[in-house]
Amino acid sequence: MIPPYTAILALASTTLAAPTLSARENFDESWDDPFIPEPISFEIRNAGAQCDYQLVYERFSVDNRYSIDYIAEYADGSQTKVNGLSGTLARDKLWLVDGLEEDRAFQVVFFQDICSSGTAPSSFRVNARLKGGFTYENNWTSDSFDITEGSLPGNPQNVQISSAEDSSTVSWDAVQGASGYVAIVRWLVDSELGPDSIPFVWAREVGADATSFTYDRDFTSASVVAIGDNVAFTPLDVAYDVTPS
Numbered sequence: 001m002i003p004p005y006t007a008i009l010a011l012a013s014t015t016l017a018a019p020t021l022s023a024r025e026n027f028d029e030s031w032d033d034p035f036i037p038e039p040i041s042f043e044i045r046n047a048g049a050q051c052d053y054q055l056v057y058e059r060f061s062v063d064n065r066y067s068i069d070y071i072a073e074y075a076d077g078s079q080t081k082v083n084g085l086s087g088t089l090a091r092d093k094l095w096l097v098d099g100l101e102e103d104r105a106f107q108v109v110f111f112q113d114i115c116s117s118g119t120a121p122s123s124f125r126v127n128a129r130l131k132g133g134f135t136y137e138n139n140w141t142s143d144s145f146d147i148t149e150g151s152l153p154g155n156p157q158n159v160q161i162s163s164a165e166d167s168s169t170v171s172w173d174a175v176q177g178a179s180g181y182v183a184i185v186r187w188l189v190d191s192e193l194g195p196d197s198i199p200f201v202w203a204r205e206v207g208a209d210a211t212s213f214t215y216d217r218d219f220t221s222a223s224v225v226a227i228g229d230n231v232a233f234t235p236l237d238v239a240y241d242v243t244p245s
Contacts, residue, residue, distance in 0.1 A: 084109035
C-alpha cells in the first residue's frame with residue numbers, strides 16, 4: 001500500500017486500441033541498459049466492463065529513451081498490440097511516488113474493449129524498445145503476466161474547486177473502501193520561451209480520511225483518483241476534470 005501524504009506527479013498513457021502485433025521476435029528477455037533500470041511489478045486488473053483493463057507498473061522516473069508496446073495474449077495463442085487511453089486526464093506522464101526503489105515511478109494505463117472475437121485476454125506482456133540515436137541497443141520483452149484478481153476502487157464524486165485569495169481547494173465525496181486519494185491539480189506558469197503561460201500539472205496523494213486538498217496556487221482544473229489496496233487506482237476512463245465554480 002502506498003503511504004499517505006506522498007507527493008506525486010501525474011499521469012499516464014496514449015490513445016485507443018490497434019489491431020497490430022508486436023511479437024517476441026527481435027526482443028530479448030534480458031535487460032541490457034547500463035543507465036535505465038528495467039520496468040518491473042506488472043499488475044493488470046479488469047476495470048469493470050468485461051473487455052476493459054487497467055495496468056500499473058514501475059518505470060524509471062526520468063525514462064524518456066524507450067517506446068513501450070503493450071501486448072494482449074489470448075488463450076488460443078494469438079496476441080495483439082493494444083494502446084492505452086487515459087480519459088480526460090493528462091497523457092504521457094508517470095506517477096512519481098516517494099519511496100519507490102531506484103527512483104522508479106508508476107505508469108498507469110487503461111485499455112478499453114480489447115477482447116478478441118468476444119474473448120478476453122488471458123495474459124499480457126510489455127515490450128520496451130530503445131529509441132534511435134544511442135550508441136547501444138536494447139529491445140526487451142517482459143515475461144507474460146496473468147490478470148490480477150480484485151476490483152478497482154470507485155470514482156470520487158462531487159469533485160469541486162473553490163478559490164481563496166492565496167490558495168485553491170479541491171474537494172470530493174469519500175469512496176467506500178479507498179485507502180487514499182490522488183488529487184491532480186493544474187495551474188498556469190510563465191513560459192521561459194515566450195510571453196504565454198503554460199499549464200503545469202502537479203498531484204498529491206492524501207490519506208483515506210481526506211476529502212479535500214488545499215494548495216497555494218490558482219487551480220485552473222483538477223481531478224481526483226481513489227487508491228485501493230495493492231496499488232489499484234480508479235479506472236482512468238471514468239476519472240474526470242473539473243474547473244473552478
